[in-house]
Amino acid sequence: MDRNQENTGRGPARSGPRDSLFLLTNLSSADGTPLGRARVRNLSATGLMADCERAVPAGIRVSFDLRGIGRVNGSVVWSRDDRIGIAFEQEIDPQQARRPVSGQGGQASVPDYLRQRRLTR
Incomplete structure (x- = not known):
């Protein structure tokens, strides 16, 4: 960890968006x-930062x-109070976590009252 990271309270430098x-x-x-x-606050292909309800030690x-x-596996690479950084064992596609959760039926799984209807005149 470099001196600038110590002063900002951040964990080790990370690569990738x-x-x-x-x-x-x-x-x-x-x-x-x-x-x-844990509440994931930021996510990349190789890791995340999260707030935890209790302290989780680095190294596990x-x-x-x-x-x-x-399911994702990883190691806690840094821990500071209730905040941790995890490095994943295998890269993920973080955009998949942003996709809306939907049923398998597409429009059929949406309740009738929520479907968009075209107005005809």
């Missing part, structure tokens, strides 16, 4: 022990689900 967003997930250790809820392997992506 990051998307800011808010996703909730439940963290667990590699052996399945629950570690509590974790597993969690991300909406639109599924």
